[in-house]
Amino acid sequence: MSKTYEKYYVPAQSPWPIVGAVALFCIAFGAGHYVIDMSKQQSGFGGWLLLLGLAILVFMLVGWFRNVIDESMSGLYSSQMDRSFRQGMSWFIVSEVMFFMAFFGALFYGRVIAMEWLGGASNNAMTFAILWPDFQPVWPLVKTPGGIETQAMPAWGLPAINTAILLISSVTLHFAHTGLEQNKRGQLKGMLFVTLLLGVIFLCLQGYEYVHAYRDLGLRLDSGFYGNTFYLLTGFHGLHVTLGALILFFVFLRVLKGHFTPEKHFAFQAGAWYWHFVDVVWVCLFFFVYVL
Amino acid sequence: MPLNMTRGVTEISQQVYQLHMTIFWICCVIGAVVFGIMFWSIIRHRKARGVQPAQFHESTKVEILWTAIPVVILIGMAIPATKTLIAMEDTSAADVTVLVTGSQWKWHYKYLDHEIEYFSLLATPREQIANKLAKGENYLLEVDRPLVIPTGKKVRFLMTSDDVIHSWWVPAFAVKKDANPGFINEAWTRVDEPGIYRGQCAELCGKDHGFMPVVVIAKEPADYQVWVAQEEARIAAAKAAERELLAMSMDMAELMTTGERVYQGWCVACHQASGNGLPGIFPAIRGSQLVLNDRRAHIDIIVNGKPGTAMQAFGRQLSLKELAAVITYTRNAFDNNTGDAVQAADVYAVQQGKGE
Amino acid sequence: MSAITHEHEHDHDHDHKPTGIKRWLFTTNHKDIGTMYLVFALVMFFIGGSMAMVIRLELFQPGMQFVEPQFFNQMTTVHGLIMVFGAVMPAFTGLANWMIPMMIGAPDMALPRMNNWSFWILPFAFLILLLSLFMPGGGPDFGWTFYAPLSTTYSNDSTALFVFSVHIMGISSIMGAINVIVTIWNMRAPRMTWMKMPLFVWTWFITAFLLIMVMPVLAGAVTMVLTDKYFGTSFFDAAGGGDPVLFQHIFWFFGHPEVYIMILPAFGIVSAIIPTFARKPLFGYASMVYATASIAVLSFLVWAHHMFTTGMPVFATLFFMYCTMLIAVPTGVKVFNWVATMWRGAMTFEVPMMFALAFIVLFTIGGFSGLMLAITPADFQYHDTYFVVAHFHYVLVSGAVFSIIAAAYYWLPKWTGYMYDERLGQLHFWCSLISVNLLFFPMHFVGLAGMPRRIPDYALQFADFNAFISVGGFLFGLSQLIFVWVIVKCARGGEKATAQVWEGAEGLEWQVPSPAPYHTFDTPPEVK
Numbered sequence A: 001m002s003k004t005y006e007k008y009y010v011p012a013q014s015p016w017p018i019v020g021a022v023a024l025f026c027i028a029f030g031a032g033h034y035v036i037d038m039s040k041q042q043s044g045f046g047g048w049l050l051l052l053g054l055a056i057l058v059f060m061l062v063g064w065f066r067n068v069i070d071e072s073m074s075g076l077y078s079s080q081m082d083r084s085f086r087q088g089m090s091w092f093i094v095s096e097v098m099f100f101m102a103f104f105g106a107l108f109y110g111r112v113i114a115m116e117w118l119g120g121a122s123n124n125a126m127t128f129a130i131l132w133p134d135f136q137p138v139w140p141l142v143k144t145p146g147g148i149e150t151q152a153m154p155a156w157g158l159p160a161i162n163t164a165i166l167l168i169s170s171v172t173l174h175f176a177h178t179g180l181e182q183n184k185r186g187q188l189k190g191m192l193f194v195t196l197l198l199g200v201i202f203l204c205l206q207g208y209e210y211v212h213a214y215r216d217l218g219l220r221l222d223s224g225f226y227g228n229t230f231y232l233l234t235g236f237h238g239l240h241v242t243l244g245a246l247i248l249f250f251v252f253l254r255v256l257k258g259h260f261t262p263e264k265h266f267a268f269q270a271g272a273w274y275w276h277f278v279d280v281v282w283v284c285l286f287f288f289v290y291v292l
Numbered sequence B: 001m002p003l004n005m006t007r008g009v010t011e012i013s014q015q016v017y018q019l020h021m022t023i024f025w026i027c028c029v030i031g032a033v034v035f036g037i038m039f040w041s042i043i044r045h046r047k048a049r050g051v052q053p054a055q056f057h058e059s060t061k062v063e064i065l066w067t068a069i070p071v072v073i074l075i076g077m078a079i080p081a082t083k084t085l086i087a088m089e090d091t092s093a094a095d096v097t098v099l100v101t102g103s104q105w106k107w108h109y110k111y112l113d114h115e116i117e118y119f120s121l122l123a124t125p126r127e128q129i130a131n132k133l134a135k136g137e138n139y140l141l142e143v144d145r146p147l148v149i150p151t152g153k154k155v156r157f158l159m160t161s162d163d164v165i166h167s168w169w170v171p172a173f174a175v176k177k178d179a180n181p182g183f184i185n186e187a188w189t190r191v192d193e194p195g196i197y198r199g200q201c202a203e204l205c206g207k208d209h210g211f212m213p214v215v216v217i218a219k220e221p222a223d224y225q226v227w228v229a230q231e232e233a234r235i236a237a238a239k240a241a242e243r244e245l246l247a248m249s250m251d252m253a254e255l256m257t258t259g260e261r262v263y264q265g266w267c268v269a270c271h272q273a274s275g276n277g278l279p280g281i282f283p284a285i286r287g288s289q290l291v292l293n294d295r296r297a298h299i300d301i302i303v304n305g306k307p308g309t310a311m312q313a314f315g316r317q318l319s320l321k322e323l324a325a326v327i328t329y330t331r332n333a334f335d336n337n338t339g340d341a342v343q344a345a346d347v348y349a350v351q352q353g354k355g356e
Numbered sequence C: 001m002s003a004i005t006h007e008h009e010h011d012h013d014h015d016h017k018p019t020g021i022k023r024w025l026f027t028t029n030h031k032d033i034g035t036m037y038l039v040f041a042l043v044m045f046f047i048g049g050s051m052a053m054v055i056r057l058e059l060f061q062p063g064m065q066f067v068e069p070q071f072f073n074q075m076t077t078v079h080g081l082i083m084v085f086g087a088v089m090p091a092f093t094g095l096a097n098w099m100i101p102m103m104i105g106a107p108d109m110a111l112p113r114m115n116n117w118s119f120w121i122l123p124f125a126f127l128i129l130l131l132s133l134f135m136p137g138g139g140p141d142f143g144w145t146f147y148a149p150l151s152t153t154y155s156n157d158s159t160a161l162f163v164f165s166v167h168i169m170g171i172s173s174i175m176g177a178i179n180v181i182v183t184i185w186n187m188r189a190p191r192m193t194w195m196k197m198p199l200f201v202w203t204w205f206i207t208a209f210l211l212i213m214v215m216p217v218l219a220g221a222v223t224m225v226l227t228d229k230y231f232g233t234s235f236f237d238a239a240g241g242g243d244p245v246l247f248q249h250i251f252w253f254f255g256h257p258e259v260y261i262m263i264l265p266a267f268g269i270v271s272a273i274i275p276t277f278a279r280k281p282l283f284g285y286a287s288m289v290y291a292t293a294s295i296a297v298l299s300f301l302v303w304a305h306h307m308f309t310t311g312m313p314v315f316a317t318l319f320f321m322y323c324t325m326l327i328a329v330p331t332g333v334k335v336f337n338w339v340a341t342m343w344r345g346a347m348t349f350e351v352p353m354m355f356a357l358a359f360i361v362l363f364t365i366g367g368f369s370g371l372m373l374a375i376t377p378a379d380f381q382y383h384d385t386y387f388v389v390a391h392f393h394y395v396l397v398s399g400a401v402f403s404i405i406a407a408a409y410y411w412l413p414k415w416t417g418y419m420y421d422e423r424l425g426q427l428h429f430w431c432s433l434i435s436v437n438l439l440f441f442p443m444h445f446v447g448l449a450g451m452p453r454r455i456p457d458y459a460l461q462f463a464d465f466n467a468f469i470s471v472g473g474f475l476f477g478l479s480q481l482i483f484v485w486v487i488v489k490c491a492r493g494g495e496k497a498t499a500q501v502w503e504g505a506e507g508l509e510w511q512v513p514s515p516a517p518y519h520t521f522d523t524p525p526e527v528k
């Protein structure tokens, strides 16, 4: 074997993938039944299966990552492998971007096309004249063609504050990263902690905003297209923040254990990328959902 | 069965046919050339004939050539296609306008220039479908009340739907347009020859998508006028009869026979001949708690439907007499035996939003 | 080269395969995972095919004969879903797993554990889909395109199961695609430059990119279906400010690239087989790469050609028509290049070559009908008739499936170490070739004459042709039993295959012994 070539580590057998597959099965099958039961107001095994699936998933993740961390700490990973991980993570984020694109696309279509057509634009004059003569195409869609009314969420209160919080958290995370690269452990720990804290504050405020929307504004998931896109976009974003925060939390624990070196810190990098991605999504969201 | 696209009976449909034939022949020629060369090499350049393989593997010149030629051919196809398309989409200056509404599994026609509207349902008997009777000539392509349009006039169709997406298609006119719920699409035709033209729903719309034909009769304008007058009179008479009915009460036997007929025509597709429905999608009528215990709700669901489900508002589709009959029927058939008769007036009360 | 293979023979430790069921459940080996994908795809092909047989049985004669319309729709839907997501896509992924590391000189896929996870998700996803057929009310019956509101307000209870099963199929595909891209990008042997990669690798690279771009959009679409049906949203309901056609835009933004996901790897396979049996290098390698990339780019701009009748404004319709027509150009380049490769070669006609040749002719016919469909005014007549069904079965069955079969014959000796039975293979080929045309060619005529698709019963004029088509279908189905026979026979033994297997074969995979050792290229091979 030539010396210049670092061997690519191909892990031996691993039980975790199949465990993960079983977990996804339980989650999907359970969630499916849970939703069906819920819609018929009956109870069944769905919810339990879903919980079981989530539990198995957590079990799997713990086991899998423990393996990965052990392997990483014992120096099995070459720089080529590090590149594989980085590229894998980047493409995963691309796929996440496309997932959000589906909803942004829907928002764009509903707002720029469907709403105008319902109001008689383009080749839909008769749609308006015969089917929805009372409809007024204004965004935010506070009154749907079918007559559901709601109030719009203003942009310059909490949402603006939340935007600031997330943006700052991206900056603090960046400083944590430079801290890591310059081997300033204190800066790393401190900044990472602040980032996490900001993430949690964001989530709390977001929860508060939901309550406000439901209770005071009558803005609900079923309030028509405005409410739909509002909740699905912010909701999926919130889920991603939660996931990002969890990743950062475990990264934080590993930082405390002294796991990363200035040269090798894929997990930290991945968590940071993810966090920045979630941040960018929010900025788009803030503009397209709240401001415009 | 004709082996090619129908030429149809409108100028547009002829154009479409021409387009179809043009592209078809272009494809045939390209195919002949490409496959010809390919089979030539298969035959000539076989190892079995002892040939030595050449080793060339590149030529920018031919690559450019066989990129450019198809582009030119495509432009040649696109020009007539664009012209025809623009003509098809121009629905302005129509003489007659019909609002076409699809619903599971029938068409509703409403003439915006006259007091005429009616449903158009499959007329093929269920026994034929179930292979119990010999199939008629127009099996699955026949309806009780066809759409009637005048020849030589521009007829505009406004398409919409009450539930899922349907698609109104008459091949002889080259008109196929989706009927989207909540939106109105437009299409038009000008038919030159009187006749009966048949088509089908062309968008999967659920269970009986295959049983939702379109039949159009094109009449000379004079005949068309006669038909309009007759139809207006028929509909006016039916409305008057409705009003009279409110004061009358029908006897149980009449209600049950009419009710059974209506059930077979309108309800059976979902709730089944047995009244058992299809579990998990269409509820049973037999032993239904709603039917047995809540007369008011029973009338209401038939008149106003149940939003968000396939149960439609039949109050708009059936006459008072038919409604009363079918409600009575479902209250007494399938071992429901409530012994209850529902009269037109009862239905009318619910329709007006009042209690019984 | 022999130095490396030599090393393997000594390195017993490395070629030691785990045994028993654990080998398959816990594996991280790209060859094992590839095998599992391929076997799974074959099983799904038979299940999906059996559903097609139910369809053809019911359509054998007019009148309702064997099944209820509701059940018929479920068969149509699940047939489409299984063939697309369960048979063709996993088969290609299986081939990618087996061949890509060997073709680029990599020791394995880049992320081996995730690779196993991607596979094992799939059987569970399809288990859920198939189980949903047994729910009261039945399984999905709204077509594989699940147009709203038929799939939302008007669908049966089991829809949530459909949604979640599609979700996890998507997760599997995305992870599989990430693995392929990273492998190709990061694991090529030294000096295996981009423009030296075999075309199969190239086409898969681009396919994987398409997958990453569009599978999440499908996930978005099913999510909106879920919330519209169960949580009161109105994405696809005008009363709430939505639009049913919005669903179609989202679906086809995924759906059209999806059909190229099912054909680009096929192009790669054919581009491997034709030069081998013509004993002549592939003509226009670089233009093949660019053509594939152009097809991929264009595929994002044509989605609404499935929606010409939905009432889009004219300018949008025209835009989509022109873009769609343009795809004929790069696809034509591919076809011409294959023909030019054969020109003045020295051809032999073993089974893989036969299927590849049939692919070129029949796929092109399917492409021609695709081009006809692209002409909007004509599409108003073709849309949702059997003409469309004929089109896509030509590109999918005699296109994608034929290419997979060709690939299987081509690489079987490499996988098993034995030659398949050439006579049986030829029998399989001729039976398939004849019956596939009996099955799908008459569909063009039925469609032109006006028979809509997705109907369980039809007017009397279509009776003779449908009977004919059904017979063709049964024959094609039976022919595939020969295929299974060939595979089983080959796996169990036969004439020993050499490392190179085919006289004209070139590429790294032909430099390792047959069967390929459990681990190949632990150290990277020498690339010329």
Ligand code: HEA
Pocket: B027, B030, B034, B070, B071, B073, B074, C145, C259, C260, C262, C263, C305, C306, C324, C325, C327, C328, C329, C331, C332, C333, C335, C363, C364, C365, C366, C367, C368, C369, C370, C371, C373, C374, C375, C379, C382, C383, C384, C388, C391, C392, C395, C396, C399, C400
């Ligand atoms: C592998 C799958 C695959 C492939 C490769 C294609 C390829 C193409 N398809 Fe097809 N298509 C499907 C799978 C596929 N399709 C499916 C599954 C559906 C139905 C979905 C559903 O509704 O359920 C469908 C439906 C479909 C429609 C919608 C029909 C309708 O519902 O009304 C259209 C319309 O434009 C279309 C067009 C095309 C075109 C233009 C190509 C082109 O890529 C073809 C290009 C190839 C050639 C043209 C041949 C070779 C070229 C030459 C030899 C060069 C010279 C040629 C000329 C200049 C003419 N397809």
Ligand code: HEA
Pocket: C045, C046, C047, C048, C049, C050, C052, C053, C055, C056, C076, C077, C079, C080, C081, C083, C084, C088, C142, C143, C144, C145, C389, C393, C396, C397, C400, C401, C439, C453, C454, C455, C456, C473, C474, C475, C476, C477, C478, C480, C481
């Ligand atoms: C790659 C994809 C793929 C493949 C391989 C096939 C393969 C086949 N398909 Fe297709 N089909 C689709 C994708 C595919 N299909 C899609 C996407 C749709 C649209 C769905 C929709 O509208 O939503 C569709 C729809 C469709 C229809 C239209 C249904 C309708 O509109 O109502 C029909 C009708 O004939 C049909 C037939 C067949 C047949 C006979 C085969 C044959 O090639 C199958 C051959 C295989 C076997 C038969 C299995 C193997 C053999 C055995 C199990 C042995 C036993 C055999 C016998 C008893 C004879 N398919």
Ligand code: CUA
Pocket: B102, B105, B165, B166, B167, B201, B202, B203, B204, B205, B206, B208, B209, B210, B212
């Ligand atoms: Cu109505 Cu199909």
Ligand SMILES: [Cu+2]
Pocket: C255, C256, C259, C302, C303, C305, C306
């Ligand atoms: Cu397409």
